[in-house]
Amino acid sequence: MAPEMQPHLQPPPSWSAIPLDLAVLVLRLLPAYVDRARFAARLPLPPPQPLLALPNGTFYSLPYTKPFRFPGCGFAGYQSVCGNWLVFPRDNGCFLVDPFSRATVTLPALSCVRLRPPNAVAKWSDSDDGRAKFADPYITWMHISDESHKLHISKLIMCSPNLVAALVGIGHTSQILMCQPGALSWSVRAYDTCMTFEDMAFYQGKLYAIADDENLLVVNISEGHNTGDPQVSKTGQVIKGDPCPWKYSAVFDDKTMFCKKIYLVESRGVLLMVRRTIRCQVPEPGVDGEIVAAQNEFEVFKADFEHSRWDKVTTVGDDQLLFLGRRCSRAVSVSQYDFPGNNIMFLDDDEENHVQYAYEDENTSFSTYHLRCRFVSSALSKISWKRADEMRLAVWLFPQDR
Numbered sequence: 001m002a003p004e005m006q007p008h009l010q011p012p013p014s015w016s017a018i019p020l021d022l023a024v025l026v027l028r029l030l031p032a033y034v035d036r037a038r039f040a041a042r043l044p045l046p047p048p049q050p051l052l053a054l055p056n057g058t059f060y061s062l063p064y065t066k067p068f069r070f071p072g073c074g075f076a077g078y079q080s081v082c083g084n085w086l087v088f089p090r091d092n093g094c095f096l097v098d099p100f101s102r103a104t105v106t107l108p109a110l111s112c113v114r115l116r117p118p119n120a121v122a123k124w125s126d127s128d129d130g131r132a133k134f135a136d137p138y139i140t141w142m143h144i145s146d147e148s149h150k151l152h153i154s155k156l157i158m159c160s161p162n163l164v165a166a167l168v169g170i171g172h173t174s175q176i177l178m179c180q181p182g183a184l185s186w187s188v189r190a191y192d193t194c195m196t197f198e199d200m201a202f203y204q205g206k207l208y209a210i211a212d213d214e215n216l217l218v219v220n221i222s223e224g225h226n227t228g229d230p231q232v233s234k235t236g237q238v239i240k241g242d243p244c245p246w247k248y249s250a251v252f253d254d255k256t257m258f259c260k261k262i263y264l265v266e267s268r269g270v271l272l273m274v275r276r277t278i279r280c281q282v283p284e285p286g287v288d289g290e291i292v293a294a295q296n297e298f299e300v301f302k303a304d305f306e307h308s309r310w311d312k313v314t315t316v317g318d319d320q321l322l323f324l325g326r327r328c329s330r331a332v333s334v335s336q337y338d339f340p341g342n343n344i345m346f347l348d349d350d351e352e353n354h355v356q357y358a359y360e361d362e363n364t365s366f367s368t369y370h371l372r373c374r375f376v377s378s379a380l381s382k383i384s385w386k387r388a389d390e391m392r393l394a395v396w397l398f399p400q401d402r
Contacts, residue, residue, distance in 0.1 A: 048399035049337060050323055050330070052366060053081065054385055055393050063338055065382045070099045081327045081395040082156045089153060096158075100399055105181045107164060110151045112185040113141075113177065116231060120190030122146065139194045141175045152352055155327065159202045163221070163230050167209070171354040172196045176209060176219060178230045187224065187231040198262035199329075203271045210262055210273065214241025214310070216303065239308050255282045257291065259356045261349060263324045267331035268317065271303040273310055274324060276346065280357045290358040296376055298344055298369045315371055318342050323396045325349060330398050344369040347394050348387070362386060366394075 052060040057076030058067045075097065080087035085096040085105065094107035122142035124133045135143045145151070147170055154174055155167040164181060167174045174197045177186040195211040202208075207219040216239035224231050243260075251257045256279055263274040277297045283289030301310035316322055318341040321334045326349040334341045345368050348359075364387050365380040385391055 050332060051397040051399065052383070053078070053086070053395050053397045055391055056385075058385075059397070060383055067383075075099050078395075079393065080153045080156050081325075081397055082158055083328060083330075083398050084400040085158065086397070087153060087156055094153070098400070099397075105158075107181060108179055108183055108185050110153070110168060110186070111148055113145065114185040114187045114227075114229075115141075115190040116187065117190065139173060140192065141188050141190050141194065144170050144173060144175070144194060154197070154351065155200045157200060157202050157207070159207060165200065165202070165207055165219070167197050167200055169194065169197075172212075172351060176200070176232055176235075178221065178232060180229055183229060185229075187229055189232050192232075192235070199264040199326075201264035201266065201271065203264075203266050208238075208264065208271070209235070210241075210264055212243065212260070212262065214243040214262060214273065214275070215239065216241070216273070216310075238305060239303060239310060241310065251282050255284060256280065256294075257282050259293075261326070263326075263329050265322055265324065265329040265331055267320055267322065272313075272316070272322075272331075273301045273303065274322065274329075274344070275299045275301070276324070278357065291356070293357045293359055296346070296367070296369065297374070298346075298371070300371070315342050316344075321345065323398075325396045326351065327393070327395045328398065330396070342371050344371065345396075347396075348392075350392050352392065359387060364394075 049061055052062060055076065055078065057069055057074035059069065060067055075086055077088065078086040079089050082096065084098050084100065086099060088095045088097065089110060091109060091111070093109050096105040096107065097103075120142055122140070123136045125136035126133050150170045151168055152170075153166050153168055157165045159165055162180050164179050166177045166186070168177050169175060173194050175188055175192065175194045176197075177188050179186045197209055197211050200207065200209045207221065209217045209219055215237050217235045218238045219235050220233045221230050222233040223229065248258050248260055259278045259280060261276040261278070263276065265272050265274065275298070277299070278293050279295045279297070281292045281294055283291075300313050300316060302313055304311045316331070319333055319335050320341055321332050321339050322344045323330050323332060324344055324346040332339075345366055347366050348364055361380075363380060363384040365378055365382075365384045367376050367378045369376050385394070
């Protein structure tokens with residue numbers, strides 16, 4: 001009698017084996033963006049496109065103008081963003097959530113900071129008339145931490161699975177804090193000078209920070225002897241800035257003044273500094289009114305570490321698009337997307353407790369600066385939201401590359 005034929009079990013086919021044209025058809029049939037994102041994550045498709053996120057839980061997948069929300073909690077009320085992570089500070093900790101995978105990371109609360117040295121205290125001196133006191137000899141973490149209810153994260157970077165760096169402060173004055181994911185406390189050099197830090201970037205294995213003077217600092221990191229936790233060992237200047245201080249500290253005869261914002265972003269292996277200049281209109285003397293923002297202009301510089309200087313460039317490349325945001329910036333290759341290159345996409349980027357100017361328009365949106373032609377175009381007619389404190393933190397969100 002012939003032996004029975006046993007069926008030969010084959011492993012189930014992988015989604016990655018689906019023909020690309022069929023995968024595109026399936027994507028078009030999925031009604032929810034989150035479902036499309038999860039499906040696409042299993043396919044050999046181009047990197048996911050950046051998202052525009054609004055604090056009320058609304059998201060846009062550019063260049064599409066139809067808003068969407070993630071199911072469930074919706075992810076409204078974030079306070080910052082870090083790549084593909086939304087950041088939610090709470091009294092008992094700081095929580096990072098990836099809205100695509102629903103993965104979470106826990107960081108310490110801003111009230112839990114390990115001081116170095118541990119016995120550090122704020123030092124004050126009285127004014128000559130004794131009516132006021134001032135930080136002596138300069139503002140440190142010990143001075144701003146007294147107002148812990150005002151502390152906020154202006155920048156957070158996941159440098160590695162074991163290292164998180166953050167700019168934490170009040171208004172535009174901040175300090176660099178370090179921790180490990182899951183740790184119970186941050187670490188800070190308590191007597192280092194707090195600065196008007198503009199941005200921070202992790203580039204080629206090193207952490208860099210820049211203040212409004214445009215000096216680029218490298219942040220050296222070590223491990224605590226007793227805890228093994230990461231901590232700032234020292235900072236050093238590696239590039240001397242040329243910030244044109246006279247331009248940003250004067251009101252000109254035509255009743256205009258200039259404000260600026262500085263961004264750090266890596267593009268094609270090069271560290272870039274982007275200087276954004278906002279031309280503002282000042283009220284006539286004796287007239288009540290606000291300083292009102294008008295035109296935006298951008299200048300791009302690349303870091304020349306060999307000569308310790310910023311070299312101005314006129315282009316970022318026809319295949320590059322810079323997404324600039326106070327919370328997170330990134331250079332994206334446009335070769336696989338329906339985006340024109342050599343442009344900068346940017347947001348208002350007003351900082352909490354540090355409003356420099358007002359606006360004429362009640363509504364806002366993202367805008368595009370065209371480097372080649374040096375003009376700004378706005379998406380206001382397609383995507384817009386009302387300017388309000390609760391909507392201040394519009395951000396770019398960058399889904400994790402597959």
